[in-house]
Amino acid sequence: MSFSWARPYEPKSAAMRWLDERLPLPRLVYGAVGGGYPVPRNLNYWWNYGVLAGVFLTIQIVTGIVLAMHYYASADGAFNSVEHIMRNVNAGWLLRYAHSNGASFFFIVTYIHIFRGLYYGSYKPARELVWMLGLVIYLLMMATAFMGYVLPWGQMSYWGAQVITSFFSAFPLVGEPIRIWLLGGYAPDQAALTRFFSLHYLLPFVIAAVVILHIWALHIPGSGNPTGVDVKDEKDTLPFHPFYTAKDGWFGAGFLAVFALMLYFAPNALGHPDNYIPANRLATPAHIVPEWYFWPFYAILRSFTVDFILAAKLWGVLAMFASILLLFFLPWLDKSPVRSGSYRPVFKRFFWLLLLDILVLGYVGGAEINPLNVALGQIATAYYFLHFLVILPLIARFERPLPLPNSITESVLHGEQREAAPIGTGRKAGATAA
């Protein structure tokens, strides 16, 4: 698709030839993740997390479909059906823990993938749509994860649903009717649980469809790379298979080992104990907190404490939505022609500051409310918006980037011309090149 030297598919057996002539599915796979997709040869390990996100999406869909065979979406029976899975279904505890921890790991790899994109300028031309489709996937993931967390119908499920749907009531006039319409009632109950289950089952397949668009859009310009320099010729690339399948293979297995450590030995470490208490609409938990992957946004929501023109709650809700929506405009906010942060000395410093800022927001979002945490959250929230909306456009304008390498190959070989010589041409050709 992307480069003229991409190898076309050649069927190796009569059966595959027969299939390829009628339905070129093998050709599609070969061109997408096989030997027919040339990838820059200099990718580092931060480029492994996209494939890993696909692995975790698959784990979630497979475990989720089996869990749905035993789960019972009823306000009276949901909590006990989850415990039935944990206690009486064969390997039910494994499925359920794999699904709940799998959600966390899906977010871990997705966050690493997003920050990789932020650092290496993956949102810049010609990959704006790849970036935006990725953000659509992320938004769908957030909706899916939120609704999934409601399904066990524990205390945090119930009160989380209550708090998050109440965001909509912050909007004047239309807010409260929208909230009631979304919940199917005045408070979360059977109607809400059933529709959350239905949508929680639907959205992962929508995610899978957008993932296909994401990869399709990626394969038009081809993968980016740590230098941010465009691929110039065949020397700069390697076929995806076997090179990147091998690299993703061992790294993926190692990452799954980390996942297994969590799943088998600390399966509840990322959860909240209150969700082992059945939902009770008469008892509000002392501290309602969402799952860890929403903490930065929860901190942004809670940072607006003063009614200034608009109600504080509305400011919080607007800021929370804005904090994600602004990422869609990133390609037009950061107009620097240099993609990779490695060649942008000023940008790089602010990137690390942003990462620290989001970690602070995450801490504040999960911590108890006290004056110090609130003040910390307000400063961190202000920086978040200033970073994307004010600082990045200014850096793009005034920064002097470092000189870029002439090509990917040159950067890989650090000027070792002799080694850059193609295989089989020996020292002589290398010597002339030098």
Add this chain to the structure above:
Amino acid sequence: MVRVIAFIIGLGFAGVLLISLIAGVSETIASPAEATAEEEFQRHPKHLTLASDGPLGKFDRQQLQRGFQVYKEVCAACHGLSLVAFRDLHDLGYEEAEVKAIANQWAIEVPSVNPETGEPATRKAIPSDPFPSPYANETAARAANNNALPPDLSLIAKAREGGAAYTYSLLTGYQRQPARLIKEFPAAKTPAGLHYNPYFANLNLAMPPPLTSAGQVTYAPGNPAPTVDQMAKDVSAFLVWAAEPKLENRHRSGIAVVIFLLVGTLLGYLAYRQIWAEAKRKVRPTGPLDPKNQAKSRRAKAKAGIAG
């Protein structure tokens, strides 16, 4: 244009946050938050080590049986265990006949229907029944307990911060209210009918001390002496099992899965090194440098009689 709008929005949010920050700070300075009795007197759970701790942990079945005995003779009077069935007691090392006998002799009968009249009735429990609840419903439970609701214990070891250490600390943590607390926070004095316990979130607990004296439960010979501390440990261990009966399966298969994946990672890494050995340093030749094309041109030259 995008950047101009972005500037305005960014500065707008930052401005509102600055106002919020100033308002918050000035309010904190004007009226600093006062310390509460809970903040000052609530304690973290005591340290508790159980055989089931750690990645290789297994249940101590003797201890689970003792803990079950404590549950049966003390806790079961008020607390249900509705997610656990009598048949699950096989896991604690009880024989088929023993489980049947435990179910059959359980103090509370299972609600049922009189087969002749259709009237509500009760019958003796059988192994497939979950532990029957001590109260017919929440209203009955509150009526019998000074309006407090004794929680079901099936998941208590996972539903409280600190887990087993929390239940152990709570059971052994009852004490007189410190004089300093009453002096500093007169409003926090333990009301009549409640009991002071610094391991409980709001310090005053409706449950009277359930384990009061050594020997309250008589352990079979060969077991440690049933002190309050020992009974609290045993019942906490039992509640860990009740909340997570598959813990041993989980630990066992976890070790196997992690070893399998590490071996897979190692093999995958070696394959990766092998595949990349050439590509790491060298580049696949193309065009005139491709050995195939060079051979072709040599042949063509030879054919045409050109030397070199």
